[in-house]
Amino acid sequence: MIADLSLYLVTDPELCGDRGVVETVRRAVDGGVRLVQLRDKNATDAETVQQLLALSEVIDGRALLVVNDRLDAAVAARAHGARVDGVHLGQGDGSVLRARRVLGPDALIGLTANTPAHLDAVHALPVGTVDYLGVGVIRPTPTKADHPAPLGVEGFRDLAARTPLPCVAIGGVGIDDTEDLRDAGAAGLAVVSALCAVADPAATAAAFRRRWSAGSVPRILSIAGSDPSGGAGIQADLKSIAANGGYGMAVLTALTAQNTRGVRGVHVPPAEFLRAQLDAVSDDIVIDAVKIGMLADASVIRTVSAWLDDVRPPIVVLDPVMVATSGDRLLDPAAERELRDLLGRATLITPNLAELAVLSGRALADWEDAQSAAEELSRDVGAAVLVKGGHLDGDDAPDALRDARHGLRQEFPGERIPSRNTHGTGCSLSSALATRLARGDDPVAAVRAARAWLRESLRAGESLRVGGGTGPIHHFAGLWRRGGTESATEATDIAADWWERIAQTRAAIDELPFIRALADGTLEREPFAWYLAQDALYLREYARVLAEAARLAPTSQEQAFWAESSRGSIAGELDLHASWLTPAQGVSAATFAAEPAPATVAYLDHLRSVAFGGDYAEIVAAVLPCFWLYTDLGRRLHAGEFGEHAQNPEHPYASWLATYADPAFEEATRAAVVHATVAASAAPPERRTRLRRAFEASSAHELAFFAAPLESYPVG
Numbered sequence: 271m272i273a274d275l276s277l278y279l280v281t282d283p284e285l286c287g288d289r290g291v292v293e294t295v296r297r298a299v300d301g302g303v304r305l306v307q308l309r310d311k312n313a314t315d316a317e318t319v320q321q322l323l324a325l326s327e328v329i330d331g332r333a334l335l336v337v338n339d340r341l342d343a344a345v346a347a348r349a350h351g352a353r354v355d356g357v358h359l360g361q362g363d364g365s366v367l368r369a370r371r372v373l374g375p376d377a378l379i380g381l382t383a384n385t386p387a388h389l390d391a392v393h394a395l396p397v398g399t400v401d402y403l404g405v406g407v408i409r410p411t412p413t414k415a416d417h418p419a420p421l422g423v424e425g426f427r428d429l430a431a432r433t434p435l436p437c438v439a440i441g442g443v444g445i446d447d448t449e450d451l452r453d454a455g456a457a458g459l460a461v462v463s464a465l466c467a468v469a470d471p472a473a474t475a476a477a478f479r480r481r482w483s484a485g486s487v488p489r490i491l492s493i494a495g496s497d498p499s500g501g502a503g504i505q506a507d508l509k510s511i512a513a514n515g516g517y518g519m520a521v522l523t524a525l526t527a528q529n530t531r532g533v534r535g536v537h538v539p540p541a542e543f544l545r546a547q548l549d550a551v552s553d554d555i556v557i558d559a560v561k562i563g564m565l566a567d568a569s570v571i572r573t574v575s576a577w578l579d580d581v582r583p584p585i586v587v588l589d590p591v592m593v594a595t596s597g598d599r600l601l602d603p604a605a606e607r608e609l610r611d612l613l614g615r616a617t618l619i620t621p622n623l624a625e626l627a628v629l630s631g632r633a634l635a636d637w638e639d640a641q642s643a644a645e646e647l648s649r650d651v652g653a654a655v656l657v658k659g660g661h662l663d664g665d666d667a668p669d670a671l672r673d674a675r676h677g678l679r680q681e682f683p684g685e686r687i688p689s690r691n692t693h694g695t696g697c698s699l700s701s702a703l704a705t706r707l708a709r710g711d712d713p714v715a716a717v718r719a720a721r722a723w724l725r726e727s728l729r730a731g732e733s734l735r736v737g738g739g740t741g742p743i744h745h746f747a748g749l750w751r752r753g754g755t756e757s758a759t760e761a762t763d764i765a766a767d768w769w770e771r772i773a774q775t776r777a778a779i780d781e782l783p784f785i786r787a788l789a790d791g792t793l794e795r796e797p798f799a800w801y802l803a804q805d806a807l808y809l810r811e812y813a814r815v816l817a818e819a820a821r822l823a824p825t826s827q828e829q830a831f832w833a834e835s836s837r838g839s840i841a842g843e844l845d846l847h848a849s850w851l852t853p854a855q856g857v858s859a860a861t862f863a864a865e866p867a868p869a870t871v872a873y874l875d876h877l878r879s880v881a882f883g884g885d886y887a888e889i890v891a892a893v894l895p896c897f898w899l900y901t902d903l904g905r906r907l908h909a910g911e912f913g914e915h916a917q918n919p920e921h922p923y924a925s926w927l928a929t930y931a932d933p934a935f936e937e938a939t940r941a942a943v944v945h946a947t948v949a950a951s952a953a954p955p956e957r958r959t960r961l962r963r964a965f966e967a968s969s970a971h972e973l974a975f976f977a978a979p980l981e982s983y984p985v986g
């Protein structure tokens with residue numbers, strides 16, 4: 271098997287402190303750590319075995335587990351029933367050949383390598399002895415006192431280029447190294463203090479994951495049946511994965527002979543061949559998420575279950591397909607019980623109303639009742655459940671997400687789209703969800719994004735003119751309308767370029783005393799209130815500029831987006847007045863009646879002059895930094911990058927900080943980035959430069975705006 275090395279936690283009992291190693295590991299795995307190495311130089315073998323047993327239990331197959339150095343302890347822990355996947359050996363820790371012999375061909379064996387000579391030694395071993403290399407140290411680190419001279423990112427790049435083996439970067443790796451190391455060829459980041467020594471290992475691990483995945487395309491495997499007419503099954507899945515930004519793969523459970531009118535026949539290949547397909551993929555490719563669709567019969571379910579147990583992909587979206595839109599059965603009724611056993615292996619289950627009734631073993635009275643049944647099912651099986659309202663009578667087609675483990679109850683309202691093209695909506699939705707989750711969206715954001723995409727694709731379905739029955743949706747409606755796939759990748763490049771060009775401005779914002787004091791809670795009330803008063807003045811005008819973007823928007827989707835953003839920023843201004851800019855908060859009358867400060871005037875003058883020019887692309891380029899810089903800062907503050915204080919609920923500005931780490935704001939920022947860069951990608955080169963300048967100028971104004979409170983705040 272090929273291991274997912276992307277985020278690798280190496281434990282340190284001292285850094286984990288009172289929380290302990292086991293609890294730290296549990297939370298870090300919750301946040302997305304994929305591989306855990308137990309490292310405790312002082313423990314006895316017997317203690318190491320106990321720790322491996324405890325870790326194996328909290329990890330519960332969600333990540334791989336290896337132990338540093340202690341081959342005998344690994345063997346003993348396995349004998350006691352722990353799932354220990356392998357060992358990591360240092361240059362002096364004993365022979366990797368012996369480890370391979372003892373642990374077998376499926377074990378994960380890592381070796382430390384810091385020099386070209388180490389690489390030569392590994393290359394001289396039989397192929398398959400070592401699975402990955404730990405290459406470092408990257409930076410000087412106190413967690414490895416006897417470390418060799420740091421390699422830095424460039425030294426890592428040189429070593430990684432000299433070996434075909436996957437290399438994990440280790441030693442002093444912090445979250446800001448993520449992109450550099452990934453681009454230098456790292457298969458993953460091995461992290462010690464940046465996860466063990468933080469207040470919230472789950473949030474920090476999630477932040478690492480997001481940054482690691484941001485520049486990469488998630489690899490999504492659909493395990494489903496074939497629909498030769500292309501609207502449902504794996505054909506729909508592959509289109510949906512591609513349209514939502516993933517790399518799609520497909521393992522066939524069954525072939526159907528069907529079209530838009532119905533299913534004429536089903537052929538289920540032998541289970542051994544299904545397993546061979548699954549292994550062919552997982553032996554070679556790291557799988558970021560799995561979507562499961564049509565399972566046909568009990569032997570298919572058992573084969574998929576066994577493979578899932580071996581591979582444990584981090585995200586599993588299970589669409590419990592039982593009956594096609596046309597009414598034809600796609601699952602042997604005798605296999606329904608087996609299907610229930612599979613539910614516990616899923617992250618998210620997406621039944622329609624009929625399927626939910628079968629899975630919960632009772633009739634559903636109405637939509638309310640369906641939602642409580644979804645919650646019961648979620649509690650029973652330990653997975654999130656999205657119940658789909660596509661088959662409700664009436665004018666609405668809502669969905670509802672329930673996760674009993676986290677008390678999550680979210681309804682997604684939406685009017686029914688009058689269309690006959692609903693063939694494969696369930697397949698398409700579940701694949702889109704798997705892709706969005708693998709891209710790092712939380713479940714609510716993933717459902718929002720997948721639904722928005724699905725609804726656009728549903729509306730455009732009829733334009734495809736496919737078949738005379740229930741036709742397919744148009745998976746690429748949004749992408750093609752926005753100027754083709756070329757412009758989509760071009761827009762991604764533009765976003766990366768623009769972001770890179772304001773790197774210095776971003777670094778300067780991070781260094782501002784105002785930001786530092788805001789993060790650690792030492793900022794005085796008066797300059798904070800002064801800042802908010804300026805922000806309120808700013809928001810009022812900014813809302814007008816957003817409204818102008820709405821007025822000029824080329825599509826109704828964009829028009830709605832900018833109008834909603836405009837409304838949101840006025841609501842934000844009113845909120846500021848109601849919650850912070852009040853005498854009760856110790857804000858003086860002078861602050862309350864603030865005049866715009868020079869930085870405020872300058873920023874607004876810039877925005878207004880762009881808005882006055884009446885160029886949609888330039889307006890959206892100019893308003894983008896206000897979304898992007900705040901989201902980025904809010905996320906990093908929340909992740910504890912400026913110290914742990916910002917995560918403390920007692921922080922004097924906790925509620926203000928929380929606004930900017932809000933997933934909905936993050937979603938809006940993602941959309942703003944897409945709209946601005948897609949507009950830019952359609953512009954000729956000189957105009958594109960002008961758009962970029964507008965973006966850069968606004969970013970510089972953001973910096974000045976953040977600097978102003980402690981520079982021009984009228985002291986006394």
Ligand SMILES: Nc1ncnc2c1ncn2[C@@H]1O[C@H](COP(=O)(O)OP(=O)(O)OP(=O)(O)O)[C@@H](O)[C@H]1O
Pocket residue numbers: 502593594595621622623658659660661667668669685686687688689692693694695696697699721724725728
């Ligand atoms: N006419 C419609 N208008 C808007 N949304 C719809 C419509 N029909 C289905 N949907 C949405 O499509 C998704 C699939 O829902 P549905 O309940 O049809 O699932 P399904 O029966 O599993 O689909 P399939 O028949 O493809 O297997 C849901 O998000 C649902 O809200």
Ligand SMILES: Cc1ncc(CO)c(N)n1
Pocket residue numbers: 494495496497502503504526563564591593594595600693694695696697
């Ligand atoms: C192969 C296949 N999977 C799923 C569905 C559900 O729509 C279908 N019609 N065909």
Ligand SMILES: [Mg+2]
Pocket residue numbers: 589591592622696697
């Ligand atoms: Mg379905």
